[in-house]
Amino acid sequence: MFNSYQETTLHYDQSRCINCGFCSSVCPHGVFLSGSEAAVLAKPESCMECGACALNCPVKAIHVQSGVGCAHAMIRAALTGSGVESCGCGGDEGDCCGK
Numbered sequence: 001m002f003n004s005y006q007e008t009t010l011h012y013d014q015s016r017c018i019n020c021g022f023c024s025s026v027c028p029h030g031v032f033l034s035g036s037e038a039a040v041l042a043k044p045e046s047c048m049e050c051g052a053c054a055l056n057c058p059v060k061a062i063h064v065q066s067g068v069g070c071a072h073a074m075i076r077a078a079l080t081g082s083g084v085e086s087c088g089c090g091g092d093e094g095d096c097c098g099k
């Protein structure tokens, strides 16, 4: 089965996490969830390498080499001028960012 976590550049060092919650708040695909003591990497296979989590992590616990992000959202934002940064899909099979 395809697992994008093995194909993408997302890496999470849970030992550095201070549980601020930023990554789960900004991730458009629910890759990170809040945990009791640290963020939980819940859906790594849904990462689209947008880079938002790493950009907002205050302790650099997350590293990702951001690529084009969600092409659907970028095209929609360009056409509508809405500034939308996420397509809003769940990243599941059949979604625009699905694998």
Ligand code: SF4
Binding pocket: 010, 026, 027, 028, 029, 030, 031, 032, 046, 047, 048, 049, 050, 051, 052, 053, 054, 064
């Ligand atoms: S890079 Fe983007 S899609 Fe991937 S985990 Fe971070 S915020 Fe979520």
Ligand code: SF4
Binding pocket: 016, 017, 018, 019, 020, 021, 022, 023, 024, 032, 038, 039, 053, 056, 057, 058, 059, 060, 061, 062
């Ligand atoms: S943004 Fe960084 S420090 Fe904050 S919960 Fe996520 S991994 Fe932990």
